[in-house]
Amino acid sequence: MQTNVEAQTAENGVTTLPELDRCVVMAVVNVTPDSFSDGGLFFETKAAIAHGMGLLRAGADIIDVGGESTRPGAGRVPADEELRRVLPVVSELSAAGASVSIDTTRACVAEAAVDAGARIVNDVSGGLADPLMPRFVAHADVPYILMHWRGPSTQMQRNAHYGDVVTEVAAELQQRLCAVVDAGVRADQIVLDPGLGFAKTAEHNWRLLAHLDVLKQLGRPLLIGASRKSFLGELLAGEGGAKTPTDERDAASAAVAALAAATGVWGVRAHTVPLTLDAVRVAAALRAAA
Template structure:
């Protein structure tokens, strides 16, 4: 899948559309829990311009309860099977090695692990054996505890150190940097101030020569700034943050609102390239 990493390095960033097959995700929990609804939604996101579909069966919102691996697999398998023939890239959003393996067998061709391959000791081997790209995300704590007063001495330096350690770990496990995407994990163990600093300094993570993924879509930091408790009402804030990322070298954007993000990027690119 080196073609995926090569595609990430092109001038036009990739858009990863979110398909939550969960009852409790923060933005659309329950809307796509039924497989047919999730497949329909995934097809819509592709029509709107998504390059990647990110399919997950376990919510990782703050205070989320864990689900059994069996239930997670039961949720995501029919959705991946239903979308694999339509999507060039399907990412499995999971921390669990067994779920990764099951998803890969039915068509997933990217692994997206919010724990950065720290949660399951078998995860790195599954990814290495598959030869697929993996998204390594930074998170302080775990989904249930991550927003309990997260603190850093220097949030950028600590995320950089985490990425450096993870890249060394991956190298030892036969996962070269040419198959790794880095995600600083907006909202995962971060306060408003930390989130803003990460976005402002997003280009610093390019030093590792890996594609950088940014997930700001509908996140609660927008509510903190704009007093918008309804996640669906945070589209404009999401796009504003994404445009900053676009101007600062982000390669992949994980979004709920594909059509709106694609339109904003198209107009921005047209203005920037006007002669």
């Protein structure tokens, strides 16, 4: 059934999220032993909380807490283990005043995290991994980040086949947007994420970044998650073609953040906050001068 999404859309905003005069910086806290970006540096609860507190002090607008790796090839963890990892971190950061998003594809984890203080649900599957997710988001009335997804991490790169990646990602995001609205989620709760690196090659990622204007025509704010991803490591590869290590991709990540922010995207995910804040402030100044 076709849904009139535009009729339910608030003016360039998302329910209950703060309106800033610049792009939102969403900082990442991976409570996993196998994160692609830090190799499990913040797997222990105390380390994750301390890291999150540091990101909050550095000026992060939102802190995105996840307990299950979504890097290519990663397997699933049981729901009770995911809950064990994220709930104390969400609770402590929320109590400290952070706006916390829970990065999960499970409705039960999202519900427990919201009960613990999370204000946003960030679902990389766009509601496809757990059909109960849209129903929970609608009931909880929280902002929902809906990402483009073509399957779980163990098979995502096998699905990286497109005739025209920009057109197809836009169409598939539109389908998911309509589906979750039909399930009861208001359009003004939704932020869209094109899912850079998820079932996409480096070429696909660059094409999407070069045509964010097409994705903006879907009528919802956009979140861009490029920070430290593999396609930046490929771009910066040294002699012999070895990818640049993840912690040496922060300048390139900030450059992408600035370029995306200059197009008017709602937010960017980041592993390092000060560089990214500087980048989006530069973009805001440029937009204001136009």
